[in-house]
Amino acid sequence: MAHYGYFNSTIAPVDQLAVGITDLGLLRGYGLFDYFLTYNGRPFQWDWYWERFQNSASRMHLPLPLSKDRTYAILMDLLDRGDATDTAFRFVMTGGYSADSISVEQPNLLILAESIHPVPAVQYEKGIKVILDDYVREMAEVKSTDYKRVILMAEAIRSAGASDLLYQKGGEISELSRSNFFLVKGNQIVTPDRHILHGITRRTVIQLAQRDFQVEERPVLLSELYDADEAFTTSSTKKVLPITQIGELTIGDGHVGPVSRSLLAQFNEVIETW
Template sequence: MAYCYFNGGVVDEQEVGLSIHNLGVHRGFGVFDFFRMRDGKYSFIQDHLDRFENSQKFIELSHIIKQDEIREAVDTLRDWNGYKDAGFKLMLLADGKESDSELSPLFFILHSDLTNHQPAPYASVILHEYVREYPKIKTISYFTSNLLHRRKTKTGAIDVIYHKDNQISEASRSNVFIIRDGVFKTPAEHILEGITRKQVLKVASEVGKVEITNVSVDDFITADEVFICSTLKEICPIVEIEGSPVGSGKVGPLSRKVSQLFQQKLMD
């Protein structure tokens, strides 16, 4: 049995049901956030709660789910489910019909056991021309990403790198960094400002120069090193892009160093 938080209370996941009239289901109108707990300690929870609140404000439902309520629910799920290493997915759907003048929030939290989760030590990626419609917030719309799932699986890629007008933006579920001549660069526009990205910017500045700037497709595929980062992937070095090696085709020294510093930060 696993417990979740659903619209004001903690319940067995199997007891939860959604209305067939829910606008989040009909139109994909909703937002979410996701954060980790490692050895009983929440990772960067305040950053995630702040971002989730901004997403709530953006979609303008009847009221905001307060951070105190979310924290209390998260603590309760931690105690009831008993996971030491886990993920918390905050989900907010617009509840009501399209004809309604005002939509209410339908809020729930999924709590998943990540005891056996191990981030990939390195991976490959593919490219796709696309920019998310509202990149600044975590919407539940992953249509393009899911449409590319078969291609990803066929090529063994861990993620899809989006680009438009020759400019790299982000991966479908991650932020992007390249390293050239010892300089770390990460795209500035059309991205979700990831919480892991925020921490990586800090630790990367201890290793070398960091630039938040435009990154062309050519910059990306000819970089000395590439890595992507996210809550679940943490820092994942990319050794192959569309079947071609990145640099030497092995995990680069600066990617490895930043990953080590990030792991130390998680333990602080």
């Protein structure tokens, strides 16, 4: 399937887009991104994603070259040029081209339409395994392009038969490598509130969960894993994905629990009618 992308005022097929080699994202890791899906041809939670992207840009001192409305028009243009009703969008904004390889002059902004890679159904049925990693992301609140850690740990994840990392530092849990973390215990749902990227799916799920549960956003400790009934992770791609094993520890009875199942069903309702 052909996808189109926008790069500094030009729209072209994605495989024809390229970035010059003095880009500070490439040379110095100075970049941020965002990623979201459309449902029924409309960007899901667009207001929230734009707000977050704006906030990341501001925290990295990069002026946004496009207004919200202009950006939305570009998204619709890219979607129209593709041959599917829905798509994934990736924003990548870097420090731009730099004559001295270190000073920011003007950001480079890429907006890419991409295929959606849904999570295999079996992972929703069985839950996933993650492994603990003694790590906390630098500037976790900003969706920077810094994902070195999970790529570096790819082999460790694979050899443990796991799907991802669960970051903890000093016994405090933060997040998975690209998604947020929740624990369920009775009528209570807890999720870390610091050293995390504030996920838009996390925010959506918290709103849904508040109708039936007591939801607490607060520091979550490793020790709380031992008596949790359920655990799950949220992201735009994963939606509400149950976690049934964390390292050697089985969560609850090791099966996908009713709360995870119900929240996934509620989330699916939201996107179906988006």
